[in-house]
Amino acid sequence: xxxxxxxxxxxxxxxxxxxxxxxxxxxxxxxxxxxxxxxxxxxxxxxxxxxxxxxxxxxxxxxxxxxxxxxxxxxxxxxxxxxxxxxxxxxxxxxxxxxxxxxxxxxxxxx
Amino acid sequence: xxxxxxxxxxxxxxxxxxxxxxxxxxxxxxxxxxxxxxxxxxxxxxxxxxxxxxxxxxxxxxxxxxxxxxxxxxxxxxxxxxxxxxxxxxxxxxxxxxxxxxxxxxxxxxxxxxxxxxxxxxxxxxxxxxxxxxxxxxxxxxxxxxxxxxxxxxxxxxxxxxxxxxxxxxxxxxxxxxxxxxxxxxxxxxxxxxxxxxxxxxxxxxxxxxxxxxxxxxxxxxxxxxxxxxxxxxxxxxxxxxxxxxxxxxxxxxxxxxxxxxxxxxxxxxxxxxxxxxxxxxxxxxxxxxxxxxxxxxxxxxxxxxxxxxxxxxxxxxxxxxxxxxxxxxxxxxxxxxxxxxxxxxxxxxxxxxxxxxxxxxxxxxxxxxxxxxxxxxxxxxxxxxxxxxxxxxxxxxxxxxxxxxxxxxxxxxxxxxxxxxxxxxxxxxxxxxxxxxxxxxxxxxxxxxxxxxxxxxxxxxxxxxxxxxxxxxxxxxxxxxxxxxxxxxxxxxxxxxxxxxxxxxxxxxxxxxxxxxxxxxxxxxxxxxxxxxxxxxxxxxxxxxxxxxxxxxxxxxxxxxxxxxxxxxxxxxxxxxxxxxxxxxxxxxxxxxxxxxxxxxxxxxxxxxxxxxxxxxxxxxxxxxxxxxxxxxxxxxxxxxxxxxxxxxxxxxxxxxxxxxxxxxxxxxxxxxxxxxxxxxxxxxxxxxxxxxxxxxxxxxxxxxxxxxxxxxxxxxxxxxxxxxxxxxxxxxxxxxxxxxxxxxxxxxxxxxxxxxxxxxxxxxxxxxxxxxxxxxxxxxxxxxxxxxxxxxxxxxxxxxxxxxxxxxxxxxxxxxxxxxxxxxxxxxxxxxxxxxxxxxxxxxxxxxxxxxxxxxxxxxxxxxxxxxxxx
Numbered sequence: 001x002x003x004x005x006x007x008x009x010x011x012x013x014x015x016x017x018x019x020x021x022x023x024x025x026x027x028x029x030x031x032x033x034x035x036x037x038x039x040x041x042x043x044x045x046x047x048x049x050x051x052x053x054x055x056x057x058x059x060x061x062x063x064x065x066x067x068x069x070x071x072x073x074x075x076x077x078x079x080x081x082x083x084x085x086x087x088x089x090x091x092x093x094x095x096x097x098x099x100x101x102x103x104x105x106x107x108x109x110x111x
Numbered sequence: 112x113x114x115x116x117x118x119x120x121x122x123x124x125x126x127x128x129x130x131x132x133x134x135x136x137x138x139x140x141x142x143x144x145x146x147x148x149x150x151x152x153x154x155x156x157x158x159x160x161x162x163x164x165x166x167x168x169x170x171x172x173x174x175x176x177x178x179x180x181x182x183x184x185x186x187x188x189x190x191x192x193x194x195x196x197x198x199x200x201x202x203x204x205x206x207x208x209x210x211x212x213x214x215x216x217x218x219x220x221x222x223x224x225x226x227x228x229x230x231x232x233x234x235x236x237x238x239x240x241x242x243x244x245x246x247x248x249x250x251x252x253x254x255x256x257x258x259x260x261x262x263x264x265x266x267x268x269x270x271x272x273x274x275x276x277x278x279x280x281x282x283x284x285x286x287x288x289x290x291x292x293x294x295x296x297x298x299x300x301x302x303x304x305x306x307x308x309x310x311x312x313x314x315x316x317x318x319x320x321x322x323x324x325x326x327x328x329x330x331x332x333x334x335x336x337x338x339x340x341x342x343x344x345x346x347x348x349x350x351x352x353x354x355x356x357x358x359x360x361x362x363x364x365x366x367x368x369x370x371x372x373x374x375x376x377x378x379x380x381x382x383x384x385x386x387x388x389x390x391x392x393x394x395x396x397x398x399x400x401x402x403x404x405x406x407x408x409x410x411x412x413x414x415x416x417x418x419x420x421x422x423x424x425x426x427x428x429x430x431x432x433x434x435x436x437x438x439x440x441x442x443x444x445x446x447x448x449x450x451x452x453x454x455x456x457x458x459x460x461x462x463x464x465x466x467x468x469x470x471x472x473x474x475x476x477x478x479x480x481x482x483x484x485x486x487x488x489x490x491x492x493x494x495x496x497x498x499x500x501x502x503x504x505x506x507x508x509x510x511x512x513x514x515x516x517x518x519x520x521x522x523x524x525x526x527x528x529x530x531x532x533x534x535x536x537x538x539x540x541x542x543x544x545x546x547x548x549x550x551x552x553x554x555x556x557x558x559x560x561x562x563x564x565x566x567x568x569x570x571x572x573x574x575x576x577x578x579x580x581x582x583x584x585x586x587x588x589x590x591x592x593x594x595x596x597x598x599x600x601x602x603x604x605x606x607x608x609x610x611x612x613x614x615x616x617x618x619x620x621x622x623x624x625x626x627x628x629x630x631x632x633x634x635x636x637x638x639x640x641x642x643x644x645x646x647x648x649x650x651x652x653x654x655x656x657x658x659x660x661x662x663x664x665x666x667x668x669x670x671x672x673x674x675x676x677x678x679x680x681x682x683x684x685x686x687x688x689x690x691x692x693x694x695x696x697x698x699x700x701x702x703x704x705x706x707x708x709x710x711x712x713x714x715x716x717x718x719x720x721x722x723x724x725x726x727x728x729x730x731x732x733x734x735x736x737x738x739x740x741x742x743x744x745x746x747x748x749x750x751x752x753x754x755x756x757x758x759x760x761x762x763x764x765x766x767x768x769x770x771x772x773x774x775x776x777x778x779x780x781x782x783x784x785x786x787x788x789x790x791x792x793x794x795x796x797x798x799x800x801x802x803x804x805x806x807x808x809x810x811x812x813x814x815x816x817x818x819x820x821x822x823x824x825x826x827x828x829x830x831x832x833x834x835x836x837x838x839x840x841x842x843x844x845x846x847x848x849x850x851x852x853x854x855x856x857x858x859x860x861x862x863x864x865x866x867x868x869x870x871x872x873x874x875x876x877x878x879x880x881x882x883x884x885x886x887x888x889x890x891x892x893x894x895x896x897x898x899x900x901x902x903x904x905x906x907x908x909x910x911x912x913x914x915x916x917x918x919x920x921x922x923x924x925x926x927x928x929x930x931x932x933x934x935x936x937x938x939x940x941x942x943x944x945x946x947x948x949x950x951x952x953x954x955x956x957x958x959x960x961x962x963x964x965x966x967x968x969x970x971x972x973x974x975x976x977x978x979x980x981x982x983x984x
Contacts, residue, residue, distance in 0.1 A: 026140035043144065044165030047137055051170050063136065069146050073139030 006091050012037065013049050014058060014088055017078050025064065025075035026050070050078060058084030115152055117145045121160040129166065130173040137166065186515065187522065193502075194523035198530075204495065205527065207879045208488050211872045212531035215484030216575075217538035218868055220559070221546050222477035224539075225861075228554045229465050232380050232452035236322045238415045241285075242448035243422060245273055245412040246457045249441055249710055265444060268292065268459035271402045271410045273443060276436040281428075283420030288316030288413045291394065292461070292691065293385065295656040295808070297837065299362040300350050306656055306840050307346060307386045314391035320413050321381075327357045328373025337392040341373035346386045363389070364658065365836060379553055382452040383411075383462040405438045406696055411461050413448070422447070468935055469858050472627070475931075476865045479620045480872055485579045486613045487876030488524065492583035493610060494883045496590075503587055504595035516588035517581075524580025525573065532572045549861050551853075611916055614880070618920035618957065619927070621873045624866035625953040626928035627935075630945055631859040634936060637943050638852055644785025644794075645688055646725035646813075650844040651823070652687050653810040653830065658837050665804040668833045669719075675829065677815050677822040682723040683807040685715035688787040689848035690809075697798055699748075699756045699778065700767040711752045712795055714787070715802035721747075721782065723813045731765035731780030734801050742801050744776025750784045752796035771798065789851040790941040811844065870957065874964040877913065881965045885909060885972040892972060893980035905973035910965055917961070921954060928953075 006014070016032050017024040029050075030041050053059045064075040080088070125141070126134060141162055148155040198205040236242060247269030274287045290313035298305045317323070318330035325333075326344060333341050340361060347356050356371045363369050369389065377384045394401070401407045416422070426445055433442050446455060453465045503516060539556075547554050558564065655661045661668065669681045686692050695713040698706040714720075718741075721733040729750070734741045746769045750761050758764040761781040769778055784794040814822060823841070830839045885892075892905055900908075929945055936942040 026136060027143045030140075030144070042165040043137065043140055043162045044168055044171065047133070047140075047166060048168060048170040051133070066139075069143050070139035071142040073135050073142065075139055076133075076136035 006087060009045070010049055010053060011088070011091055013046065014053065014080065014084060017059065018080055018085075018088070022077065022079075024078045029078070053084070054078075057081055058087055115149055115155070117142060117159045118156050121163045125163045125166065128172050130171060133171065137171070186518075190519040190522040191526070193519070194526045197499075197523065198526060201495070203882060204491050204879055207875045208491060208527055209531045209534060211484040211487045211875045212528060212575075212579075213534035213538055214868055214872050215481035216532060216535035217542060218480045218865055219477045220535065220539045221542055222473050222865070224543070224554050224556050224559070225546065225550060226470055226474060227558070228380060228552065229453065229470055232382050232465065233448050235378055235380070236320075236448065238320070238322075239448060241416045241418070241420070242320060243414055243416065243445045244448065244451065245269060245277070245414070246444045246446050247273070247408075247441070248443065249408075265457040266459040267411055267446075267455070267457050267461060268408055269410055269412060269443070270405050270408055272405055272436070274410070274412050274414075276432070277412070277414060280432050280435050281420075281425055283416045283425060285415045285417050286316050286319035288320040289314050289391065289410050290317070290385075290388065290461075291409045292411070295654065296387075296389075297364050297656055297658065298346070298350065298387070299365070300359070303350055304838055305346075305349060306654070306838055309384070309386040311385050311388055312391050312394040313385070313388035316413075317388065318375075320415050321377075323378075323381075324376045326374040326376065327355050328371075330373070330375075333373035334388060334390040335392065336370075336372070336390060337396050338367065338369050339372040339390045339393070340369045340387055341375055342371060342387045343385065344374055344376045347371075347374045364656070365660070367393075369393070381462075382460075382464065405436075405441060408694065463854065466854070466858070466938070468938065472862065472931075472935065473865070476624055476627075476862065476869065479624060480865065480869045481575075483617045483620055483869055483872045483876065485575070486617050487872065487879065488527070488579040489582050490610050490613055490876060491879045491883070492520075492524075492580075493586050494880060496583070496587055499587055500590050500595045503590045504592035507590075507592040508596070513588050517584040520584035520587055521577060521580045524583070525576040528572050528576040528579065532568070546861070549864065550857055610880075614877070614913075614916050615920045615923060617873045617876060618917055618961075619924040621866075621870045622920060622924040622953055622957050623928040623931065624869045625957055626924070626945075626949055627932055628859075628863040628866045629949045629952050630928075630932040630936070630943070631855075631862055633943050633949065634939065635852060635855055635859055638790050638855070638939070638941070639849060641786070641790055641941060643688070643790075643848075644726070644783055645787075647688065647845040647848050649814045649816065650687075650723065651812045651814055651826070652842055652844050652847065653812070654840045654842070655808060655810065655834070655837050656840075657808045658834075659805075661834050661837060662804045662807060664833065665717075665807060668810070671829055671833050672810070672812055672826065675822075675825060677817055677825075679813040679815050680719050680723045681813075682719040682811045683717050683802070683804060684720050684809050684811065685713075685802060685806050687809050687811055687844055687847075688724065688785070689789075689844065689851060692787070695771055695798060695800070697746075697769060697771040699764075699769045701757045702763070703757075706768070706770070707756055709755060709796070711748070711755065712787070712797045714797060714799045715806045716799050717802055717804075717807070720799075720811070723811050724785075726785055727783035728780050729783050730762035731778070733780055733782075738779075740776070741779070742803055743774060745779040745801060746771065746774075746776065747780045747782060747799040748778060749782050749794070749797045749799075751794050752798060753781050755796040771800065774800075786941075791851075791939050793940045870960060874961060877961055878964050878968065881909065881913075881968045884912070885968050889972070889975075889980050892975075893977040896973075896977040897981070902970070902973045906966065906969045909969040909972070910962060913961065913965065914958075917958060921950075925950060 012033065013029065016029050016036075020028055020032055026043065026046065030043065030046055033039070033041050033046075050059065050061075054061060058081060059078050060081050061076050061078045064077050066072050066074045122138070122141075125138065129137060141159065144162065145155055145159045148158060233239060233242075244267060246265035246267060248265045271289060274289045277284050278287055290311045293309045293311050295306055295308040296310045298307050298310075313334055315331065315334040317334060318325060326347075328341060333339065340363070342350070342356060350356065350361070351359065355374075357373060359371045361369050361371060372390075375388075401409065416425075422445055429443060429445075446457065451464075453467050453470070455464060506516060506519075539559075543554070543556055665683050669683060672678055672681045693713050694710040696708060697711055697713075698708045701707045716734070718734045718736050720726075721728060728747075731747075733747065734745065738745070748756075748764065753759075753761045753764040756764065764778050764781055767778045769776060782799065786794055787797065788795070812826070826841075827839045830837075888909070892908075895905060895908075928950075932945050936945070
């Protein structure tokens with residue numbers, strides 16, 4: 001106990017990073033999230049979370065190539081670390097545990 | 112499509128605040144996103160800026176350490192860290208310092224709040240700088256009108272025609288406002304009945320000259336019609352609640368119906384204030400003669416000038432003005448409204464005035480406390496210098512410059528003062544309501560939180576920390592590293608003389624404060640127990656405020672009260688000692704037979720007054736029922752009045768002719784001087800005139816001792832029977848008389864509280880020094896104990912150093928306190944002399960408190976087992 005719990009946004013960001021595999025850099029993550037989750041994400045919010053997750057060692061990053069679209073700036077690619085993967089798995093198990101304990105009728109919308 | 116570029120300013124801003132580690136990739140993201148959106152140019156730019164703004168958050172912003180190019184930053188960080196550690200390590204010393212300083216700062220702020228309020232009197236008026244009042248001067252033999260005469264001989268109270276004359280003569284005068292002295296009126300509305308004491312007649316200039324708030328009614332016209340009255344918010348609320356009273360009819364003094372035409376409010380920081388104002392035309396209808404007689408004195412005159420007027424020019428033209436007005440033996444001068452509350456020496460003020468001396472005393476006490484607290488800080492820091500010596504030496508060896516070390520210690524003192532400042536803020540909030548109760552006034556403090564004052568406070572804290580910190584910083588940074596590190600540096604005697612003289616200064620200040628307190632208290636109890644020359648104990652006064660029905664029945668009412676067995680005697684009079692009285696133009700035959708006209712004070716009394724108040728008749732006789740002519744042709748005077756008219760031997764005045772207010776006859780008696788006004792002033796000439804009842808407003812009942820509450824209830828029953836139309840308003844004469852000293856008493860309390868604080872702070876410092884010296888001498892004490900010294904011996908040893916300093920403080924403080932307190936006492940005509948008892952008391956108290964403070968430490972040190980101390984050797 002006393003262990004850090006992932007926030008919802010943190011969890012979503014980590015999942016997106018995992019989905020993008022080797023292509024997870026700032027803007028790609030935003031686009032992916034906006035596409036899949038249909039919600040708008042600001043660079044500010046995302047970057048803060050990325051820095052926080054990196055500090056907690058759930059993510060690691062390295063600088064990549066530069067492209068013209070980015071005004072010659074390099075990208076920073078993010079990857080899940082082992083601890084990050086472990087954390088995600090744990091979070092999922094917790095959620096599944098909750099879902100499994102839920103009786104079916106509870107979520108049925110009554111007519 | 113031509114590629115567009117993101118807004119330059121936003122990008123520049125981003126590069127400025129962003130952490131350099133992230134700047135590249137985030138900028139790339141920003142640009143990429145911008146590129147995606149660029150189909151709509153305007154929106155893209157706007158959204159880009161929004162994105163940048165949203166990045167402005169902790170985590171992305173570079174840390175302040177980023178400005179590492181500044182080498183000082185790191186050093187300051189270190190100073191801060193070392194400073195905090197030091198403060199935390201020496202909890203006792205930090206506590207003593209912070210407590211002392213915060214008490215000092217808080218006292219200063221509280222006194223500032225008070226002083227600011229005193230200085231703010233009347234300043235709310237928009238024509239504050241252009242408002243003046245007339246001071247009247249009725250010539251006397253000592254100071255005839257033609258000569259130069261002191262302002263203290265003037266009075267604010269004067270006549271009516273001067274107002275009209277002012278407007279006629281001086282074109283500079285914009286508006287004139289006149290009102291009469293306050294009277295008590297019975298105010299009735301439906302079945303409500305109130306006796307109100309502060310009601311004046313006022314003319315319509317009121318709201319032209321003063322910016323009093325008007326809640327209902329028209330300020331320009333509310334006082335123009337006869338039989339109209341404007342009420343203060345207080346009285347209006349009392350009678351009408353929250354209703355708008357304009358247009359309602361009040362019955363005043365049972366006979367006069369008056370229409371309410373307005374409700375006003377005079378701010379608490381005005382030098383005058385009334386419960387209600389009755390329109391001047393009302394008075395004009397009943398006494399038209401009063402308005403063109405220069406000798407009829409009952410009016411206060413205020414006026415405003417237009418923008419270009421020059422009061423000095425106007426003052427120079429006063430002689431012209433007087434001859435223009437065609438009056439003799441009378442002149443005026445002008446006084447600015449700004450001087451009315453604190454700088455006026457004139458007599459007969461329309462309201463309570465402030466006291467400049469008291470303000471100075473308060474400010475000095477507050478500064479004393481602050482100085483004492485600062486000295487604590489200096490002493491404790493330098494005393495403990497040895498502990499810091501090694502640190503200083505190492506820093507110097509590594510290469511610190513002296514300036515850097517000074518900066519370090521200043522940072523530390525700034526940390527402490529800031530803590531103290533914050534704590535002081537809390538103390539001010541806590542202490543403010545107490546201060547308000549002590550001074551009996553609402554003291555606004557919202558002005559403290561204005562931006563400029565907060566800035567000022569921060570600057571003041573900085574200055575304070577530099578003052579307190581500069582000397583220790585100077586001493587500490589002066590150590591020679593080689594001496595310290597070789598180990599030859601021990602308890603240095605350097606700076607000890609300074610420390611000692613600072614302690615002397617602290618205790619001198621404390622003793623001065625304490626002597627001040629003792630003097631103030633002695634003086635006040637002296638005033639209260641002073642033999643005033645008349646008996647004011649056990650005299651119950653019934654105030655019926657000139658009610659004509661009571662006046663007509665006065666003899667019957669008196670006899671009814673006299674029947675009660677607890678009543679020794681009953682007297683009716685115009686006023687009782689300690690209350691308002693008029694002056695009367697009186698001609699009395701001088702020793703050379705000439706009739707001299709002067710203006711002695713006047714009491715109107717009946718047969719029983721002298722007996723009731725137990726006033727001594729030293730020549731002739733008092734009024735007697737057996738002399739029917741007393742009511743029309745007799746006058747009694749006091750000794751001062753006899754001298755006033757040239758009789759050094761009082762008895763010689765008896766039988767001389769007089770004429771006064773339409774009566775002529777002979778002086779029948781001279782009474783011994785008695786203090787009918789406060790003991791702030793000397794006994795003035797007084798004439799006692801016989802009153803038939805029509806000019807009385809007070810009934811004085813001398814009571815025998817006994818059960819007052821029962822007697823009072825029974826007397827009330829009698830009153831209800833004989834005068835059912837009038838409320839039973841009573842007070843005891845001595846309580847009323849002592850009310851005059853209320854301001855003095857409040858001053859005494861406030862003064863003693865702050866003196867106490869001064870001593871408290873001084874003792875904090877003393878305690879700190881004792882702890883220090885005890886720890887320095889621990890080994891010595893241990894050895895002494897082993898050799899057989901007793902606990903008392905050691906306590907005495909540790910206290911001895913202080914006692915020497917204390918003796919020196921006494922020498923310093925006695926002349927100072929003598930000078931200051933004699934100056935303060937000058938305000939009283941009857942005063943104590945500051946004798947040795949006061950000093951003995953103050954000395955004993957300070958010494959006792961300090962020794963007890965020290966004993967908290969000395970005794971525990973002296974009782975420590977020497978083995979504990981000596982074991983590490």
